[in-house]
Amino acid sequence: MIVAFAGIFGCQLLGEFIVRAFALPLPGPVLGMFLLFLALVLRGGEGGKGAGDVPKPIGAAADGLLGHLSLLFVPASVGLMRYFDLLAANALTLILALSISTVLAMAATAFTFRLLAGSNS
Numbered sequence: 001m002i003v004a005f006a007g008i009f010g011c012q013l014l015g016e017f018i019v020r021a022f023a024l025p026l027p028g029p030v031l032g033m034f035l036l037f038l039a040l041v042l043r044g045g046e047g048g049k050g051a052g053d054v055p056k057p058i059g060a061a062a063d064g065l066l067g068h069l070s071l072l073f074v075p076a077s078v079g080l081m082r083y084f085d086l087l088a089a090n091a092l093t094l095i096l097a098l099s100i101s102t103v104l105a106m107a108a109t110a111f112t113f114r115l116l117a118g119s120n121s
């Protein structure tokens with residue numbers, strides 16, 4: 001399991017290094033996740049199961065991280081409470097922005113689905 005975590009965090013570290021070295025407008029962990037994905041695809045499957053099969057140790061480590069994902073939101077939630085007065089003062093604007101962006105995202109998703117579903121028939 002330690003080797004699996006080292007691989008996962010090594011990809012994140014490499015992503016951070018590349019982003020900072022080349023001043024890319026992308027979060028380092030996102031690039032690291034892509035590098036991990038690329039490594040898994042290039043590695044191929046175990047026993048001829050197909051390309052991209054996740055090795056069991058990495059899968060177990062990832063499942064463990066995902067099982068405790070909610071804990072990672074606690075610091076952000078506590079940080080929001082620091083700015084409660086600012087959030088309360090702009091509540092109407094925030095609610096309006098969130099509502100409109102949600103409706104637009106749903107409409108864009110529906111449009112894309114109809115566009116792609118129509119091309120398959």
